[in-house]
Amino acid sequence: MRDPARTHIPRRPPAQVMRLSRLGVLHQSRLSFMRVLTRRMAAEEWTFTRPVFEIDAQGVGHAVYTATGPERSYSLVAFAHDLPADQRSDRVIAEAWDATFCLYDGVPTGADIDRLRANVPLQEAGRISETELSLSRANRSVRLWAHVVDRLARGQQPDPARIDAVGYLMRTTAVYGSGKFGAADREIIADRPEMQVPFQAEMLSVYLTRVFVRDLVQNMAHALGGDRAATLDPSIARRLGIGNSTGLGMAPFIVNHPVLFNNWIMAREEAIARVRSVETATPQEADTFRALLDRSAFSVVRWRSDHPIQTERLGLLRADLVALMAYVAVSDLATDYPWNRLYQWAEANLHEDAQELVASLILEPYPDLVDGLASCMADGDPDAFHIDGAQSVAETRAALAETFDWAFDLDWSAPSNCARAWYVSEEKLEPRLGERFDEPIADYEQPLAPARDAAAAFHALDNYAGDTAIAEFLLAHPQHRQSIRRAQIARIAPYAEIRDNTISADLLPIDMLRAKLSFFGATHFDPRSDRWVRIAMYTGAPYPEDLTPASAEHWIYPEAPP
Template sequence: MKLDQLSPDRVALRPPETVMRLARMGSFHQSRLSFMRVLLRRLKSEKWRFERRAFEIDARGVGHAVYTMHGPVRSYSLVAFAHDLPPEQRSDRVIATAWDATFTLFDGLPSDADIDRLARNVPLQEAGRVTSTELTVSRANRSVRLFDHVLDCLSRGEQPDPAQVDAVGYLMRTTAVYGSGKLGAADRESICDRPEFAAPFQAEMLTVFLIRGFVLDLVEHLAQNRGGSRAVPVDPALRRRFGIGNSTGLGMAPFLLNHPILLNNWIAARETALARVRALPVIAPGDAEAFRTMLRRGRRNIDEWHSEHPIQCGKIAELKTDLDRLDAHVESGALVGALPWDRLYRWAETALSLEGQELLVALMMEPYGALVDDLPMRMSADETAGFRIEGGMTVARLREILEHDYAWALGIDWGRPEAQARAWYVSAEKLEPRLGERHLEPVAAYEQPLAPGRDAALLFEALKGEDADTRVADLLLRLPEHRHILRRVQIAARHPYAEIRDNTVGADVLPIDLLRAKLSFFGACHFDPRSDRWVRINMFRNAPFPHELAEIEFAGWTYPDLPEVPS
């Protein structure tokens, strides 16, 4: 796949050397292509119907519920189990053994026998097993302070404090949403030919979307049991300001490195969308006004973005300045004339920070659903197709690829301790990916192959003295330790955005950049890093609920223009 083959009209895609740097990827924002938004557009356009088939929850908040979405061909049911969890057992760690709620997404309509089987397994999570009729397995814990505040207010007939709602943003946070065969669930291959799951992570996004509805129903149910006739539900406008939280750490960080073809397809779709918009010769008045509206909403969204992490605090402050500058530039006539979007983006390259540039990329897509909304269907990948090594490739061709696609890695002095300060490994105790200090901890022997830059440089060094006509199949018979990186190099030659062009084991690597990039494609916003290794996010905040899909216009729900809710 060559960049000029992807380029629409007159505007080339941004080169990998620009896009695939961790600092820029760690500045990505959600967009029309993000998986949450892809899901909700489909649910609405195809008129999916919501049904609460069961809600067998007692006054203590213990029991089960079944929430079903009926589509044109198939139905999917969230089976939720609510538990009475003692505070001392509440933990966000992957290795926890108890949760406030556990879930599975069932393929179809579960029978009573299915519910009984799931009740014996889903609450156990890793200690249980599900079957191919289950598509995902998940669990969540309460945000105790806000959950108790909301429950207390509703039971007394009062609305929760909007300031407290906005400060936390969710009543529960998921600690895992497993799919793709985890714990016995259905493999991705068994459902990928269904149109509703053609885009990536749609089963997982549907799971979280239904979990959000269940959690709000649960707190209102508990308030009704506590307060009786005094109790009230959450005001609909305030209700939509609750999302589902998530704490994401190093466990997710290796994903983009381990799925290079998938990463390429995500980035290529995003870059194609940007190039299509930049290639538009003029802006219609309605599109210009739509952009201005989303710019205002985006500014309000940023004003509500808070973090205590010093790096993110600085980026938010810089982004606010960027938006002031962008707004002034737009009002000065930047959207008038030939190729206005292209000119606006080129101006941003020097006028705005990376955060500002990447937010502009997302905002530019907003008026142009008809132009870009087909692209998520290209974002999945059959990664087995790239696994086979082309053994007939010559050493001469391999050198050319390394010199072109890995020039950034060949320019690093890998002998410097700072260049290999870190090592990725899997903790035996926690069963989670970890990033250790190579020169201070005995972790090198357990290192995972997550340093493609270094390994590419080692492969290049190994090619010295090899005949140009030598086949890589013969090379690997003598040097099998280079098999994994040679495969990556061949993948990168066919997929320009497959490789992150930065050192992933250097002293200055920030794993939160990897997390931010992936989560932006999910549709998360308001990233709140708690260190350089884990981040809190909020999912589906301000979105409609399942029962509201038919009535509410929500194209711009991520940047909402909600009325103020009286306190």
């Protein structure tokens, strides 16, 4: 095992990493939360059961799926509904869905299921309790669902091309956790080993949802076709993930959780630095990288989007992959710090999307250097948000300048620099982004413009002596408390702040969405506008009956057919 203490190539600086142009092209990696979960479940030999499956021929009813680890069990309680076509919507304002779910802490009793049946299908309109860890809902991909049911019912397998074109039979439109609608707060489960890494409850919920969706479509096909119905081929089932539609509600998360987001980025940057510091690679390590590069190229070929921004990015990425594979084919990946040389070449010759793909891929041969960093990705510092009132004005100005100096010279009165305003919708209490000069929203603006606010705080400090305690300044100017807090946080969390203007006319919120979703382990990002995106989750992942340490390792990279 290599000693990570020998790392001597530094982490990439925040000024490079924290630009939205780079955050908006991040890729999944060994540290992504879905992969952390499947590795753990396989290594610990979790068991999976389906104690309840009461679904009728129309696909209506409920089911329970229980996952049991070394110390405790978790159960997905799923409700399948007969949803009229005119009520099907991916928007957060929808009030009915094809399926609704919760992740129960333990194994539910009949009374628990009755209570959940009265609340889970209502989603926001219902209430759950601290015995539930997440609340979610999903809609069918209607045409593909009908195709799969029809083919299986007639004793045939679905068309693989149609499977790959969509990638999922159902897509979630929300997976809520961490105290929403009465669910358990994060603190209740944070000290459990299997929940230490962020979003493990939500990732487990989606993993079990994928199993339920496979079983539901199979059940409906058997109900329709009877004895002649076919069983879905496991190789085709593996190609089906769970889709997700994610909009603006998720974008502010990485601004509102600066320490947590810092920990995600810092863990990945530390992993990259460790691998770049590897002096020599074994033939097996080089072969692993080359094999996964080939599989990544195949994945990118299958990646489809009609959105002009993503179409352009995919064109550049595909061209860059051709150049990358040609370079790797003739390169020495064994000696003289091979991964550092490869990354430096990528930085000089490829666009940011391909650079970040390389940064993720070089981590794959090194579980001993990388995987342990996942335990550092949670936010375990409750004191980080406390303002140190004794800090001097001079120290505060230096802290602000260290992170936000790029923003101090911007003309914040220029319409292009403050064109947008974040607010919360009255109907669904969800974040929204409006046009400041076209809509009456300025009075409802949320504090989601850290750069503008930091510049204002910095200039307000001009009138105070350097040795003045910042508490004195804040007593007179409490509106700057958030900026001072963020500046102090950035001193201990250097990757906490996006180094871009989050209210500019040029802002692409989908970059913020992809930054977060890449850490979930999402693939095949497909923007539907500049404000919401569809993704695939667990595509290629082993189902419970196939989950082993080997199958849990590189499932996210599809293998090209012979």
